[in-house]
Amino acid sequence: MSQTVTPPQANLDQLRPAGGTAAIAAQSSEFSDFVQETAALTKRLFIQLQRRPSTLMAGLIQPVMWLVLFGALFQNVPPGLFGGSENYGQFLGAGVMVFTAFGGALNAGLPVMFDREFGFLNRLLVAPLVSRFSIVAASAIFITTLSVLQTAIIIAMSACLGAGLPGLPGLALVGTIVLLLVVAVTAISLGLAFALPGHIELIAVIFVTNLPLLFASTALAPLSFMPNWLQWVASLNPLSYAIEPIRYIYNHADWSLASVVMQTPFAEVTLAGSLLVLVGFGAVALLSVRSLLSRSFA
Amino acid sequence: MAPAVVIEKLQKRYGSVDAVKDVSLTIESGEIFGLLGPNGAGKTTTLRCLCTLATPDSGQIQVSGDSVLTHPRRARQRLGYVAQEVALDKVLTGRELLELQAALYHIPRAQIKGRIAQVVSLLSLSEWIDQKTGTYSGGIRKRLDLAAGLLHQPDVLVLDEPTVGLDIESRVAVWDFLRQLRTAGTTVLITSHYLEEVDALADRVAIIDKGLVIATGTPSALKDGLGGDRITLRLREFTPAAEAESTKVMLSALSFVQDVIINEAQGNSLNLVVEPQSDALLTIQQALKEAGLPTFGISQSRPSLDDVYLAATGQTLLDADLAAVALRDPKKEKKQSMR
Known part of the structure; x- marks a missing residue:
């Protein structure tokens, strides 16, 4: 890797150091500095996405495949078997939506892990960031934006496939539910990206959590189909608390926050209850990751 | 400031x-x-x-x-x-x-x-x-x-x-x-x-x-702090330790020799510190000849930064470097550099 560097002709005035604290821009506030660094880090992720669109493409094609192929698998089941859904495709829509967002969020830590491994993170850590949480914030903003985009496309796709379209308040609530889940899972993934030794381990964790969490949720089949023990597992799976309310909103134009969306072995869960569970899940995830990041950023 | x-x-x-x-x-x-x-x-x-x-x-x-x-x-x-x-x-x-x-x-x-x-x-x-x-x-x-x-x-x-x-x-x-x-x-x-x-x-x-x-x-x-000139003497390409040791004793007795270090990493070569004097090389060669010892190579120089390192550690920087490279664990080092 031997290379010639032609002698640069330096203009000495340009090299002069900025001189101690004068370098720390006194006129700008901490908040605007935080915005500046977060925006720049987010921009980098979007440039990466733009130049390497394969992940975006895969993220969009995958849910379509789910809907078309997996949706067709149970096309001939007797109507009414899947609760209020008219057909399996409609039933599946909510599951695919949540699962796609979940998968995307679960991968949020991978770019950070690669930055760690390639030493790029060191470049960020020697910089005078107002808060190193801007690194985490940038990833969260990026993944959230991506998930919203994916969700919109799935909503449009399932509408085309005959799942119908909730009203505007319903759509807003669907968006909120997806966001809550994405924020929580992104936080966990970013936490893992700093806690685990390398990308092999991170991918392994993603691999073993992804599918089991899908099967042990109400994404593919309603609780009533499951043996009792699996009902318990699915009822403790946060994904179910995102899937069921979305499904309910799709199937019932007359939904309200008090509507019972899920009949778990231990309790009836209302729509408001589901939201509460998701908020709680997010809060626990953020808090535990926060302490973990504070330690590795100390 | x-x-x-x-x-x-x-x-x-x-x-x-x-x-x-x-x-x-x-x-x-x-x-x-x-x-x-x-x-x-x-x-x-x-x-x-x-x-x-x-x-x-x-x-x-x-x-x-x-x-x-x-x-x-x-x-x-x-x-x-x-x-x-x-x-x-x-x-x-x-x-x-x-x-x-x-x-x-x-x-x-x-x-x-x-x-x-x-x-x-x-x-x-x-x-x-x-x-x-x-x-x-x-x-x-x-x-x-x-x-x-x-x-x-x-x-x-x-x-x-x-x-x-x-x-x-x-x-x-x-x-x-x-x-x-x-x-x-x-x-x-x-x-x-x-x-x-x-x-x-x-x-x-x-x-x-x-x-x-x-x-x-x-x-x-x-x-300059080291003082004196440096003479590097290699009796053979790979000198036996005992021979290097006895030669060290012999040369240390010479009046203008201030210090002798045996450099194991370089086939037991002898690194001498001598008073700057023009005939040091000649005198040493004469002494070796009289003792019936061979000379693989001998050279004289002003002290270098390597000699500073040698004086403090007993091996040259290059040798220490090579030894250290052999002992390195790239995986462990990567882990240290990862945050």
Whole structure:
């Protein structure tokens, strides 16, 4: 890797150091500095996405495949078997939506892990960031934006496939539910990206959590189909608390926050209850990751 | 005015390895300071502690009088760090990387464009700056990394082995550039395991070995401090230890010989310190002949920085370096550098 560097002709005035604290821009506030660094880090992720669109493409094609192929698998089941859904495709829509967002969020830590491994993170850590949480914030903003985009496309796709379209308040609530889940899972993934030794381990964790969490949720089949023990597992799976309310909103134009969306072995869960569970899940995830990041950023 | 960098009794362990045992340095403003030592001596760890990438187990580090432990942001703003491994995002263009860097150092938005134009012209990067860094060759990558380190006009530029992997021409170009930086008032701290690099470049040098500082001073003072001339004598290509030992006893008896060290790493060659006198070589050769000993090679020279290292550790820097490379565990080191 031997290379010639032609002698640069330096203009000495340009090299002069900025001189101690004068370098720390006194006129700008901490908040605007935080915005500046977060925006720049987010921009980098979007440039990466733009130049390497394969992940975006895969993220969009995958849910379509789910809907078309997996949706067709149970096309001939007797109507009414899947609760209020008219057909399996409609039933599946909510599951695919949540699962796609979940998968995307679960991968949020991978770019950070690669930055760690390639030493790029060191470049960020020697910089005078107002808060190193801007690194985490940038990833969260990026993944959230991506998930919203994916969700919109799935909503449009399932509408085309005959799942119908909730009203505007319903759509807003669907968006909120997806966001809550994405924020929580992104936080966990970013936490893992700093806690685990390398990308092999991170991918392994993603691999073993992804599918089991899908099967042990109400994404593919309603609780009533499951043996009792699996009902318990699915009822403790946060994904179910995102899937069921979305499904309910799709199937019932007359939904309200008090509507019972899920009949778990231990309790009836209302729509408001589901939201509460998701908020709680997010809060626990953020808090535990926060302490973990504070330690590795100390 | 406070010195540019003060490091006091720095200690850092990684697991069971004492990477840095006791390092104290004072780097004055406006000088080029060289940290010389073999691979694994603790140079990089020292820099990582200085640049807040690692937290010292004990000791103090100050940049312009402010502790990096209590005021890390202030220190980071004053330091420019150019790591040994150039880490670039290969998808970004050079300009995009510099723009990111500018935002991370909070350069006011209105100044970013001009500042980037400056460093690009300083390092003659205009031909490459709008191409993706993934297409860059090693030398261009290093230049972009230098540009990134200089973008916020740091008071102290910290370079870890800046010329490893570069050809001689590029190396000299980097040296020239660092000298220009010094002339402009920037303090430069470099690590190196190249003797000639530190000798040619550094105003002052600290020699570091196994996590300890073994000598500090200007290169000429360190060399002069040793006194005398150096004679390297190899009886055979690989001299038996007993023969080297007996020869050592014999030569030590000569009046003008001040010291004799047996260098095991170089086939038990004998390194002699002698009073500067013109006939030392001749006298020694005569003595060897009379004792019936062979001569594989013998040479005389003024003391070099390597002799400073040799005097303190009993082996040459090159040999220590080779031995250290063999003992390195790249996987473990990667883990240490990962945050």
